[in-house]
Amino acid sequence: MGPFLGGFGVLLALGVPIALALGLASFGYLFFTGNIGLMKIFPQRIFGSVDQFVLLTVPLFLLAGNLMNFSGITERIVRFANACIGHVRGGLSLVNVIASMFFAGISGAAAADTSALGSVLIPAMVRDGYPKAYAAALTAASSVMGSIIPPSIIMVIYGVLTGTSIAQLFVAGMVPGVMLCIGLSVYAWWMAKTHNYPVMERVTFRERANATVAAVPVLVLPAIILGGILFGIFTPTESAAVAVIYALLIGTLYRTLNWRTIWRPLVDTALTTSAIMLIVAMASMVQFIFSFERLPEQITRFMLGITENRYLLILMINILLLILGTFLEPIAAMIISLPVLIEVAKVIQIDPVHFGTIVVLNLAIGLTTPPVGICLFIACAIGKVSLEEISRAILPMLMIGIAVLMIVSYAPDVVLFLPSLAFDR
Amino acid sequence: MKVGSTHDRPDWFAAFSRAYAGFVIVLSVILMMLIVVIMGVQVFFRYVLNDSLIWAEEICRYLLVLMTFLLVGAAFERGEMVCLHFLTGRLSVRSRLLVLLPMHALMTVFLLTLAWYGIGFASLNSHFTIPAIDFIGTALTGREINLALSMYWMYMLVPVACVILSAHFIFAMIRMVRGLLGLADPEAALPPGHNLIPSDWIR
Amino acid sequence: VDLRLAHGSPRGHPNYTHADMLAGAIKENSNGDVNITVYGDRQLGDDRDMIQLVSSGTVDMGYASSVNFPLILNKVAFDALQLPGLVPTYDDLAKMLVSPPAIKMLDSLEDANLKGLCFSEGGQRHFLNRNGPIKSVEDFKGLKTRIVPIPLHKEIWQKLGANPIGVPYGEVYTAMQTKVIDGVEFNISSIAADKVYENANYVTLTGHYFWPGLFFMNKEKYDSLTPEEQKAIVDTCRELTPEFVMQTKGEEAKQIKILEDAGVEISEFPDRENLLAATEPVFEAWSAKDPLIGEYIEEAKKLNP
């Protein structure tokens, strides 16, 4: 397996897109191990891995986010967050974090948050005198909440891959999401104090009321999604479709969507979906090769051979997932690693909902870890900063994410008490 | 809408590029809308009418499959495919082109090999059928429909996707060679995911 | 000769055990000549994938539930195995799965490049629901019931007055928990393994149909073997079928005990006659689809004259 990983790494470093690097490395592995006949299976795996009902959550939640952004929802959220917290020192940076949390309640993917809020807030923060790299990094770091606070594409896929209750995972994601929000807010506030970032004018009571009223239709959507799932009106996958229909209604209501403009979010979503699915398809070949070589059993045995201490094993899983998340798209990372990790999780008898939260948190943080992270890339492109600059600025924020991750890993009750209240567990 | 990039290209190429971009737009819109409508109708049937569409799940899966495989080329051209720059980004534009050119050749070889196996797979499995089509037929007509439509064309999407994507790679390589030979701006000759000048293709 | 056998059943499921039993027995009966490596637990794909993997020769042998064959290979005859109440007990099933019409079904796979080896059984289907035990067919009325979305099952459950819904397997737990469905027709080991009972406390032992499946092999690979090897594989497999069925029966009894210990209320179904009467029209409708179905029904009627 060493040559496989090495080959994959070299291809990535030489600029091959991740999807093709996964495929090429698998192809090369079969070629050099004299198993080229197994190439016959690739088309079936590629087709079969995309031909999954649950993966419809990818285009649907992406589309919901794109439509929301397209129909001016983002501005309403920013205005609302501004009315809430804009008057504190470093107000706009706090708005960035808080707005991310609200947006996370609507979108299912962190990347949607980065591009939607980034396009509004990064230029605004730069105009107000914040350093470009800081504005971009804060946007990327806070958008991680998009994949943790429900709804979340990663959680739906985890639930289906492992047979865990998606509704419980959704509820369990609330607390870590809010913890991340608090952590980043405190950091932003501290940065504002030490760097003397600007304060904004306190908004009038009238504006505050107006901003709240304008945000109501937006704030209702998370309630519809979560309530709809909790009360059995629709399944988590269907909730994605409901979110889209709601976004279409809002867009029509606000007159921002019409027959001449609607093609744009649709095309954007379709192309992003295609690119993500190609990664999923190619990752399934890697997973196939791993299974064929019986790697999951070997790695499990190896890990349990090092230690049987549950706390150390959880730490090892966290490190493994962070590394994986750094280089791979979350769904692909789960396809490849879950067959192994579930075995280990069974041995240490970790609650599946708790474990799901750990996996999702790791992979979501991975979206913002340099050198590869889609949220990082989007924030760089919007803020016109280099990867080096944003990487330096985001480091302390990553530490906050990892601190939340550690709390979640070692204090399961933090995530499990909400699902225990909501469900008969 | 701005569709297809037209600078310093022969007329036929610009026309083709526009037609292709139009195809991508129409296909994206139709597929996305169909998925949303079918899933919405499914919720309505299940929750309000206490009935369920036996074919909805399967049809939605196929729509996703169509979207994935027919749009990979467009996704590449728009720079949607994530790649790393931390190493290549340090090189001069000329050296980047020199590294990326053989990489794209390698990827093209891989894709064409995959396409070849994909055609084999589709013909080997042409006896599989698409049940949903029959379910829909039965639901619509009220009579038993048994077309047993072959999955051949669905499976052929895999090689089709490989060919579409390799075509994009080949054009990307032509652009890179032109950039290296000084026939075009080297910066603009970088492939989409590496090009800091965002593509003006369907924007 | 070294062969690879793949299947999608998770560890602990009867079929997982059967695959291991088969591999061991074939090795023994061929005096160590046929060596089979088993890849289970969806390592190489799920049920549906198996048919493709084996048909295309990527994997030599596979196991898949019989429901897949009408659906993706258009072999409607396999629906005969799931006509409600036709085969009442595991002991009867053990005989039916090696009966001539059943072997004809196995042989009908040749044009799909598959050599049907033998049948096995995954577990009789019962009814799990949230609201209370099912005492009569009346109680099915309006229950949102998760089924595998195929025409036969949809027809059966509509005839029983239920509202059948095709929820993907991975979403059953959540669907039950969030009341998207009221009940699910399932085998006991899946109810236990997937912990679906956590959200629904009543199991009624309706035993409405069985869930057979089959071991099959790539046709060309099979043809390339020596007659001795072929015989060792096919004969071993078919001789094991009754054992597979009985193993599943024993496993079900054990799992029922586990469910009882977990606090699940398990009750017998007292209204079997009305269930059979309500689904009677399905027999006729399906007999018209393939002569083998009629043949299988005739064979089954000989069991308990």
Ligand code: NA
């Ligand atoms: Na979210």
Ligand code: NA
């Ligand atoms: Na990353």
